[in-house]
Every structure is written in structure tokens, then in C-alpha cells.
Amino acid sequence: MNSITTSPADTPLWHAVGIASDIPDPGNYLAADIASEPLVVVRNGDGELRALSRVCRHRGFDMLEGVGPQGGDLIGRTGSVKRISCPYHAWTYDLDGQLIGAPVADGIPDFDKGCVSLPSFEVAEVDGLVFVCLDAPAPDLAAQLSEQGTNTSALAQHLSHDAIREEKQ
Numbered sequence: 079m080n081s082i083t084t085s086p087a088d089t090p091l092w093h094a095v096g097i098a099s100d101i102p103d104p105g106n107y108l109a110a111d112i113a114s115e116p117l118v119v120v121r122n123g124d125g126e127l128r129a130l131s132r133v134c135r136h137r138g139f140d141m142l143e144g145v146g147p148q149g150g151d152l153i154g155r156t157g158s159v160k161r162i163s164c165p166y167h168a169w170t171y172d173l174d175g176q177l178i179g180a181p182v183a184d185g186i187p188d189f190d191k192g193c194v195s196l197p198s199f200e201v202a203e204v205d206g207l208v209f210v211c212l213d214a215p216a217p218d219l220a221a222q223l224s225e226q227g228t229n230t231s232a233l234a235q236h237l238s239h240d241a242i243r244e245e246k247q
Contacts, residue, residue, distance in 0.1 A: 090213030092222055095119060098127075098203045100156045105173060108156045109142055112212055116140050118162065119201060119208055122173040129201035129210045130175040134164035135194055136183075141165070162196075171196055205230040 095110040096119065107120040109132065116132040118141075132142050141164045161178065163170040170179035175196035183189045200216035202209045207230055209219055223230065 090211060090215075090217050092200075092202070092209040092211045092216065092219050094207055095210050096156075096208045098206050098208050101127075101208075103158070105158045105160055106156065107142075107159060108208070110210065112210060115212060116142075117199065117210060118142060119210065120159070120162070120173050127201045127203060127208060128174055129199040130162075130171075131197040131199075132162075133196075134166065134169050135177070135196065136164065136169045136180070137166050139164050139166040141171075 093110075093112045095112070095117070096108040100106070101108050101119065101121055104121050104123050104125055107118050110117045110119065117129055118132045119127055119129050122128050132140050134141050141162050159173075161170050161172055162175075163179075168179065168181050169177060169183075172178050175198055177191045177194040180189070180191060180194075183191075200211040200214065202211075202219050204219060204223065211217070211219075222228075
């Protein structure tokens with residue numbers, strides 16, 4: 079997906095990554111890449127949106143690689159998980175990005191799972207759209223949308239799965 083607009087590289091931007099109604103329930107996720115950063119936006123157990131890195135902290139493996147259709151593009155894909163697990167060494171994270179299982183590391187003295195979590199990013203929902211900002215602190219999203227004259231209804235239509243499918247045909 080694209081950022082709302084282009085701007086100098088050092089200017090923080092919010093990026094539209096999907097539609098909130100595609101991920102309505104805890105465990106629902108959507109995959110996105112922003113500036114080569116593989117992300118997952120997931121609803122946690124409280125129904126809150128979380129934007130997390132998809133990259134395992136152990137070996138740097140994309141934990142959702144291969145989840146999409148065979149040979150298909152993972153970006154924009156949605157699904158549902160109870161937890162996020164790395165297929166490489168089975169490190170497992172809860173829906174807030176906290177490490178909850180590390181089979182090989184559990185036997186290492188002084189290894190504290192509580193000190194390991196997936197990097198998280200600012201996430202916001204506006205008019206049914208999900209936005210992510212990689213920068214902290216994130217700029218004011220409403221101000222950015224207003225400054226750019228962004229029509230969130232038109233953007234939502236563009237990001238809808240029906241529109242994406244029509245574009246691919």
C-alpha cells in the first residue's frame with residue numbers, strides 16, 4: 079500500500095494499510111509492508127489494533143511468510159491467528175507482540191521472555207481505515223489527512239478487496 083503522500087524522507091508519515099472491517103475480531107490480522115518493513119496489524123485479545131513487526135526476534139524470519147496463497151502476494155492478505163509463531167524455531171508471541179514461548183531458549187539460564195517483544199508501531203483507525211506510522215513520535219494523523227485533503231471514503235474504496243481484485247484482473 080502507499081503512504082498518503084510523498085514527502086522528504088525525514089518527515090514522519092502515516093500509511094494507509096487496510097480496512098478495519100477486514101479485521102473485526104481478536105486474532106484477525108492483515109499483512110503489510112511499509113518501506114521494506116514487514117508488518118502485521120492484528121486485533122489483540124481486547125479488540126485493540128496493534129501494529130507489529132512480522133520479523134522474529136530470534137533469527138529474523140518473516141513469521142507470516144507462506145501464509146498467503148501459494149505463489150501469491152502476502153501484502154494485503156488477512157487471516158486469523160491465536161498467536162504469532164515463527165516456523166523456524168517456534169518462538170511464539172501473543173497478539174500484543176510479547177514473547178510467550180521459546181522452546182530452545184527456555185533452558186538458557188537467565189533468559190527472560192518478558193524482556194523480548196516484537197517491535198511495535200503507532201496504529202490508528204479513521205473512518206474505518208487502518209493507518210500505521212513507523213516513526214515515533216507519530217505526527218497528528220487528523221492534521222496530516224486535513225493538510226493533504228485526503229478523502230477517506232475514496233481511499234477506503236480503493237483499499238477494499240473488491241477494488242484490489244478488479245485492479246489485478
